[in-house]
Amino acid sequence: MRCATCDSGVRVDVRRAKMSERDDHAAVVLGVPMQECPVCGERFLSDEVAEALLRIMDELLRRPEEVASIHWDDAISAA
């Protein structure tokens, strides 16, 4: 699918880490499936992935560790 941001790139499937922070805590989810534009670098998450990612991030941010991380595949298979 063509990139809506720059209108010149064609989005490709990639897996990237996503980070979120709240107060003094950070959460990292590795290997999140998304599409990326190789021209402008814009990233696109599907609604399903975005919703699941929010839930995973929220759970990680409740942990006592300052930095909590999980791989997407592990988070999804545990859900």
Ligand SMILES: [Zn+2]
């Ligand atoms: Zn683009």
